[in-house]
Amino acid sequence: MAEKRKYSRKYCKFTEAKIDFIDYKDTSLLKYCLSERFKIMPRRLTGTSKRHQEMVEKAIKRARHAAIIPYIVDRKDVVSNPFDGL
Numbered sequence: 001m002a003e004k005r006k007y008s009r010k011y012c013k014f015t016e017a018k019i020d021f022i023d024y025k026d027t028s029l030l031k032y033c034l035s036e037r038f039k040i041m042p043r044r045l046t047g048t049s050k051r052h053q054e055m056v057e058k059a060i061k062r063a064r065h066a067a068i069i070p071y072i073v074d075r076k077d078v079v080s081n082p083f084d085g086l
Helices: 027-033 050-065
Strands: none
Touching: 027 050
16 A cells, blocks of 8 residues: 655745745746646645635646646656667
């Protein structure tokens, strides 16, 4: 059986930093709410408040549309060594 992940105490990172607006161009801030395959992490895992989670979702969707971050990364498309084909 797979082990359950143990997450730290949940708190809203954005409320603590007193952030009023989440910009879609700030990728370092958005990566906190994305998984390894660039999927949006749910509130129950990240601990963000409902208001900030909605802003994060909107910012991530805008960044995807502007091609700043990818939609989803597949395991099949990832190349382990890019110099194999040369």
